[in-house]
Amino acid sequence: MQNAQARRVFGYVLAVFAGLVALAALRPGFDFAKHETDMLHLVDIVLRLEGGARLHEDVMTPLGFWSVAPFVLLKQAGLGLGAALKWGQIAVAALLVVPACWVGVSRMRSVPLAVAFAAAVLLLAAGLVYGGADAKLSLSMHYNRWAWAVVFPALALVVLPAQRAGFWADALVIGAAMAALVLIKATYFVAFAPAVIFGLLLRGQGKVLAGAVAVGLSVLAVQTLFLGLGFWQAYVGDLLAVAASEVRPQPGQGWAQVMLSPAYAAGTLLAMGSVLWLRSKHKDEPAGLILALVLPGAIYVSYQNFGNDPLWLVLWGLLFLALAARYNGERWLGLVGALALALAASPLLNIATSPLRHVLQPQAAFAPLLAAHPDLRGVEARFGPPLGTFALGEEDGQCTLAGGAVAHMRLMAQRLEDAGLGGEPAYVAGLFNTLWMFGDFVPLTGGAPWYYGGLPGIESARLFVLPECSFKPAFKELVMQEITRRGIVLTPVYQDDILAAFRLQLPK
Known part of the structure; x- marks a missing residue:
C-alpha cells in the first residue's frame, strides 16, 4: 500500500476510534442489563485489586492480570467504578489502533478492507456485550473480546504475505500480542501459538519469529519486575486448579457440538473446504497451511468461551477477502470471505452496535449496583426482591x-x-x-x-x-x-x- 493510501487508512481508523470515544462520553458511567453475577465477579476483582490485593496471590482466578488492569488503573486514577469499566474498554481500543492499522497498511491492497479490519479490532475491544444475539448490554466475559481483538493483528500478519517491509513492526506486534494473551487469558496463547510459530517458519520469517519471541519475553520480564516471581507461581497454580476442576469443565456446548452441530457446522465446513481449496489452487502460498493450524485453535477457543460465538470467522472472512484482492479478485476467495462474515454477522453486529445502544438506553430503568459506586448501574427490575425468582x-x-x-x-x-x-x-x-x-x-x-x-x-x-x-x-x-x-x-x-x-x- 502506498504512503497516500496508508495515510487515508490511519485517518479513517482514527475517525472510527473518535466515534467510539464520543459515544462513550455521551453517557456517564456504565449501565448494564444482564449477567449480574458476572458483573459482580468482575467488580469484586477490580475493587479488591484497587484496594491493594494481588491477583492470584490474594484473589484466585484463571484470568490474567491484564484482563482487569485497565479498569483497576483507571479506578485508582480517580474515575468512578462505572466510568473505569467503560473507559477501560476505550483504553484497550486505543492501544490497538496502530497494530490494526499496520496490518492494513502492510498486508492489504484495499483501503476499505484495511479500514474494515481495523474497525473490527477496535469494536471487539470497545464493545459492551460479549457477543451472541441478545441486545441487552453487559461487560460479562469482556476478556474474550479483548483476546480476539489482540490476536487478530498477530494472526493476520502471519497468514497474509507482506506487501510492505517492516521487520521490527511485525515482530513488535506479534510478540506484544502473544505476551498480552498470556496476561489476558492464557487459553488464547495456547490455542494460537503453534499457528504463529509454524506460520512464520513456513513463510521463511525466522528473524521475525526471533524478534517476536524477544519482544514477548521482554514484556513478560517487565511484568515480572512489577509483580515478582510469586505472581507467576500463583498464576500457574490457579490455572492448574481450574483446569483440574470438575465444577465447570466447559461454559457452553461440547467440543463436538461446537465443531459440527447445526449451529456451527457451516462455519467449520466452510473453513475446512477453503483451506483444502486454497492449497490445491495456490500450492506456493503458505496461507492455506497456516490457516489449517489456526482452525483447531479457533474452534477450541470458541468451545471454551461462554456462548461459543465463532468470532474467528470474522478474521477468516477478512483474510480471504485480502487474499482475493492479492489474486486479482479471484471470485471463490471473495465468496469464502463474504460467507464467513455472513456466518459471524449476528455476534459481530451485536458487538458493533453496543456502544450506540448504551447511549440510547432509558436511564429510568437503571439503579446502582452498589451504593458506594453510583455510576455503575443495572436494570433495577433484574435485581429483584429478596430471594428473587x-x-x-x-x-x-x-x-x-x-x-x-x-x-x-x-x-x-x-x-x-x-x-x-x-x-x-x-x-x-x-x-x-x-x-x-x-x-x-x-x-x-x-x-x-x-x-x-x-x-x-x-x-x-x-x-x-x-x-x-x-x-x-x-x-x-x-x-x-x-x-x-x-x-x-x-x-x-x-x-x-x-x-x-x-x-x-x-x-x-
Missing part, C-alpha cells in the same frame, strides 16, 4: 435461585449485620463470595470471586455462611463435602429463613 428442586427439595442475586446478597448482609456478625471475613458457600461488597465484611485473602472447586480463602475466614437458596445448590454440596473432608468444625451462631451462619475452626 426461586424454585424447589423436584427431586432433592433444594432451593435454586434463578434471579435476584443482588437483592439476595443485600438481605443476607443486612441480616448478618443485624445479628452482630459484621466486620469479619466471611466464606459464603455457593457460586460467588461477594458478601463484602454489600455490608461490613472483609474479603477473603486467597478467595475466589467465582467458585471453581475446593475452599479457596477458607484459611482467612472467621464466619461461614450457608445460604438456604443458591444459584448452584450442587456447589453448596461440594463445599460441605470439602468441609467434612478437611475436618473443619462449624459452630452455629445464627440461623433464619434465608441463611445459617457458623463460626469455623480449622484443624490444627
